[in-house]
Amino acid sequence: MNLVILNFQPSELAKIASLLFLAWWFEKHELSAGSFLRGFVIPLAGIGLLVVPILFQIDMGTTALIVACSMCVMFLAGTSLKWLLPMVVIGLGGIIYLATHIDERMGRLIAFMDPSKYRLGEGLQQWQALIAFGSGGVDGLGLGEGRQKMLYLPYAHTDFIFPMIGEELGLKFTLATVVAYLIIFICGTQVALNARDRFGVLLGFGCVMMLALQAAVNIGVTTSLIPNKGMPLPFISFGGSDLVMCFFLVGLLVSIHRHGQPFAPSVSPALRRAQQYCRL
Numbered sequence: 001m002n003l004v005i006l007n008f009q010p011s012e013l014a015k016i017a018s019l020l021f022l023a024w025w026f027e028k029h030e031l032s033a034g035s036f037l038r039g040f041v042i043p044l045a046g047i048g049l050l051v052v053p054i055l056f057q058i059d060m061g062t063t064a065l066i067v068a069c070s071m072c073v074m075f076l077a078g079t080s081l082k083w084l085l086p087m088v089v090i091g092l093g094g095i096i097y098l099a100t101h102i103d104e105r106m107g108r109l110i111a112f113m114d115p116s117k118y119r120l121g122e123g124l125q126q127w128q129a130l131i132a133f134g135s136g137g138v139d140g141l142g143l144g145e146g147r148q149k150m151l152y153l154p155y156a157h158t159d160f161i162f163p164m165i166g167e168e169l170g171l172k173f174t175l176a177t178v179v180a181y182l183i184i185f186i187c188g189t190q191v192a193l194n195a196r197d198r199f200g201v202l203l204g205f206g207c208v209m210m211l212a213l214q215a216a217v218n219i220g221v222t223t224s225l226i227p228n229k230g231m232p233l234p235f236i237s238f239g240g241s242d243l244v245m246c247f248f249l250v251g252l253l254v255s256i257h258r259h260g261q262p263f264a265p266s267v268s269p270a271l272r273r274a275q276q277y278c279r280l
Helices: 010-028 036-056 060-077 081-101 103-113 124-136 161-193 198-222 240-258 269-278
Strands: none
Touching (some): 010 036, 036 081, 060 198
């Protein structure tokens, strides 16, 4: 008898928890969203409790994703940029410091600067990903006919599945994939703007940003636009934990849409600007 053990990544729960916490907090403290204590310190401390354990496991990608989405939600809720911008600078500095003091991360950073030189070492994945895109061309080699997944490209079924789309289905489908994520972003933003209350607005924006940023990082890594960082492509990469969380985020957006109404809650100037931009 075979015993099947289900594995689940606890960090995936932190993504949902951070969005729910921020939406709840800024709905409860709407009038003090611009204050230093309730609009910046306390929300940031709450997010810190979630991401510090993840950071200790050297998962900088998930940590950066949660923090980036949290900053976006805080800005939309009314937190001043004079407090958020220094945190962005400090965060980037911290990531650079850790990346340069951990051998594995430093190797990835050096390989990103010169992928052809390190194509047999730390730059192997991104170099083989570029070969996959080039092999596929415009029309692709055909579904299931890709060669890079035959042990040439590591993790071709998870973090680097986007190059396999390019190799087997061609440029047309890679562009279609990017357009699909843009549609999710645009539609999700409209759902958030028409939420019934402030909680729905902030939660909807957070769900959209979580999906959009994760897709952008994955596509950026596989096309050598940013240094290598393992992060699955939403809805496509193999892996149950991330897929469940992506569907959960979409489920939240559907729920917000079903209970939505014409946008009328009292909102911060940042939310009003977002509403105007998205309706142009």
